[in-house]
Amino acid sequence: MMRRHMLGAGIGLALALAPGAAAAQSFEAELAQTVKADYPSLETLYKDLHAHPEVGFLENRTAKILAARMRKLGFAVTEGIAKTGFVAIFKNGEGPTVLVRTDLDALPMAEKTGLPYASHAKQIVDGKETPVAHSCGHDIHMAWWLGTAQALLAHKDKWHGTLMFVGQPAEERGGATAMLADGLFERFGKPDVGFAAHVSSNATGRVSIKAGTTSSATDSLEIVFHGRGGHGSMPSATIDPVIIGARFVNDVQTVISREKDPATFAVLTVGAFQAGTVANIIPDEAVVKVNLRSHAPEVRTMLKAGVERTARAVAAMAGAPEPTIKATSGGAALVNNPGLSRHMADLLSPMLGDRLNFVAASAPPSAASEDYAEFVAAGVPSVFFSIGGYAPSVLADYKARSLPVPVNHSPYFAPDPAGAIPMGITVLTLAVIDAMNGGTKAISD
Numbered sequence: 001m002m003r004r005h006m007l008g009a010g011i012g013l014a015l016a017l018a019p020g021a022a023a024a025q026s027f028e029a030e031l032a033q034t035v036k037a038d039y040p041s042l043e044t045l046y047k048d049l050h051a052h053p054e055v056g057f058l059e060n061r062t063a064k065i066l067a068a069r070m071r072k073l074g075f076a077v078t079e080g081i082a083k084t085g086f087v088a089i090f091k092n093g094e095g096p097t098v099l100v101r102t103d104l105d106a107l108p109m110a111e112k113t114g115l116p117y118a119s120h121a122k123q124i125v126d127g128k129e130t131p132v133a134h135s136c137g138h139d140i141h142m143a144w145w146l147g148t149a150q151a152l153l154a155h156k157d158k159w160h161g162t163l164m165f166v167g168q169p170a171e172e173r174g175g176a177t178a179m180l181a182d183g184l185f186e187r188f189g190k191p192d193v194g195f196a197a198h199v200s201s202n203a204t205g206r207v208s209i210k211a212g213t214t215s216s217a218t219d220s221l222e223i224v225f226h227g228r229g230g231h232g233s234m235p236s237a238t239i240d241p242v243i244i245g246a247r248f249v250n251d252v253q254t255v256i257s258r259e260k261d262p263a264t265f266a267v268l269t270v271g272a273f274q275a276g277t278v279a280n281i282i283p284d285e286a287v288v289k290v291n292l293r294s295h296a297p298e299v300r301t302m303l304k305a306g307v308e309r310t311a312r313a314v315a316a317m318a319g320a321p322e323p324t325i326k327a328t329s330g331g332a333a334l335v336n337n338p339g340l341s342r343h344m345a346d347l348l349s350p351m352l353g354d355r356l357n358f359v360a361a362s363a364p365p366s367a368a369s370e371d372y373a374e375f376v377a378a379g380v381p382s383v384f385f386s387i388g389g390y391a392p393s394v395l396a397d398y399k400a401r402s403l404p405v406p407v408n409h410s411p412y413f414a415p416d417p418a419g420a421i422p423m424g425i426t427v428l429t430l431a432v433i434d435a436m437n438g439g440t441k442a443i444s445d
């Protein structure tokens with residue numbers, strides 16, 4: 001039923017632009033011209049952003065550059081939303097409001113690609129000087145986001161409505177939630193529909209759309225086990241938080257293996273265990289950091305409860321005080337609107353053919369997380385695309401040498417801007433124009 005309806009709506013773009021599919025074809029050709037002409041300056045911008053990465057909530061230079069470019073295009077720009085976030089609005093007559101979001105942040109890690117434009121940047125992160133790199137490809141996102149704004153303005157006879165271009169800080173550290181808390185939708189209106197995309201380690205030219213739940217919910221918890229410190233030769237005079245923490249690390253895995261339904265997805269990782277200084281001192285506290293991933297909301301609740309209960313129980317077993325448990329970050333699972341996802345696949349499939357990978361809502365989502373989920377959870381029906389970032393020849397070379405392809409967050413992650421950026425612009429521009437021309441009818445509940 002839904003599928004029929006959406007196929008009908010899928011023709012909307014062709015009808016809106018000019019009668020017949022041939023006209024839609026020619027718009028794609030026109031758009032390709034625009035993208036080609038814009039690409040050299042976008043590549044320059046990309047390489048500059050890549051060489052000057054900034055971590056979440058410290059993207060001052062990055063935000064300034066993009067805000068200035070958007071102002072120059074004629075957008076009304078408001079900066080300083082959730083520190084380094086900003087919103088750029090462009091009104092072009094009556095029509096829906098369409099959100100297009102880019103993230104701005106880089107990662108606190110050293111780049112090892114050896115590229116001529118590789119990052120050597122450092123920033124103070126949590127009080128420590130740390131190397132910084134765009135190893136998740138958010139610099140690619142910024143380039144295609146700006147390119148999309150340029151393409152939409154170059155073809156503003158093809159659509160009517162309001163563009164709401166959001167530069168979001170700190171994708172890795174709760175930036176979407178921070179923008180919402182800073183009144184993003186109260187101050188600038190809630191968009192009717194939203195689009196965003198992430199570069200992947202798939203081949204350039206390939207675009208994936210997963211309907212329904214596409215990423216996992218994530219929660220990070222920090223647990224401080226309080227003991228009683230003392231001399232290593234006199235354990236009976238102490239309460240040893242290292243033993244408590246070690247017991248916790250083992251026992252907490254039974255939340256996954258014994259409490260969770262084996263048919264449902266969840267991951268529990270203890271990524272950090274910090275205690276003590278030298279061998280003969282029993283420290284007075286141990287800090288354990290836990291990360292959780294889940295898809296179903298009830299599993300998410302069960303995991304958090306299981307972790308907290310286990311932490312309190314191991315402390316009680318040792319006669320130690322109650323541990324301090326703090327949620328350090330968290331985010332919902334990203335849900336692509338099923339109707340709009342199918343509709344976007346129908347829209348892009350004539351252009352992409354078998355380079356389009358549509359994944360049904362019933363297929364399992366990925367374990368990765370993405371904080372665009374917060375905009376969806378706040379009521380913006382959306383499609384989040386995944387866009388291939390590696391030249392097929394580079395992928396073939398890795399395969400021939402039996403080496404794994406460096407994925408996002410690898411210090412060797414090195415997407416191909418010339419392949420990824422134009423595709424990102426094309427997909428996002430077509431999506432926005434379609435939404436402005438009746439595509440929002442495909443949104444399902």
Ligand SMILES: [Zn+2]
Nearest residue numbers: 136138171198
């Ligand atoms: Zn990312």
